[in-house]
Amino acid sequence: MSIGLTAQDYVELAYRRNASLYARAVDANEPALLGQVMAADAVIDSVGVIIEGTEAILKIPGMLRDMFLATEHLVHNQTVELLSETTAKGETYCTASHIQPPAGDGHPHTALVWAIRYQDDLRLIDGAWKIARRVLVLDWTETRPVEFSGRQ
Numbered sequence: 001m002s003i004g005l006t007a008q009d010y011v012e013l014a015y016r017r018n019a020s021l022y023a024r025a026v027d028a029n030e031p032a033l034l035g036q037v038m039a040a041d042a043v044i045d046s047v048g049v050i051i052e053g054t055e056a057i058l059k060i061p062g063m064l065r066d067m068f069l070a071t072e073h074l075v076h077n078q079t080v081e082l083l084s085e086t087t088a089k090g091e092t093y094c095t096a097s098h099i100q101p102p103a104g105d106g107h108p109h110t111a112l113v114w115a116i117r118y119q120d121d122l123r124l125i126d127g128a129w130k131i132a133r134r135v136l137v138l139d140w141t142e143t144r145p146v147e148f149s150g151r152q
């Protein structure tokens with residue numbers, strides 16, 4: 001039995017994979033992995049902070065590692081629309097938890113949780129769908145105490 005994929009099916013699968021790899025790259029401090037999903041001239045608009053080009057974007061995992069004890073990006077629902085043979089537009093819902101150290105003795109660690117919608121422009125580059133532009137829409141935040149055992 002043969003299952004044929006349409007161009008729409010292919011971009012949906014690629015977009016899902018890119019979202020998962022992006023989350024792993026930023027959480028595990030793997031900039032090379034992040035480079036696999038972003039176009040060389042990509043732009044990220046992260047709540048008003050513009051990050052342009054691969055060199056700057058590859059610094060994001062290390063920057064998050066310096067700011068927080070750990071992060072965890074959970075990818076949720078996605079939609080993607082094929083606009084042409086080489087362009088698409090997508091949206092990914094994500095919950096990103098950022099673990100912060102205790103504010104002082106006797107205080108718990110805290111999780112700064114962001115409810116995010118990534119709005120992405122995608123381009124087909126050398127046979128692979130890449131994120132060319134990403135706008136991070138922050139719908140809400142929550143800060144709550146957590147028990148943090150460290151990250152291996």
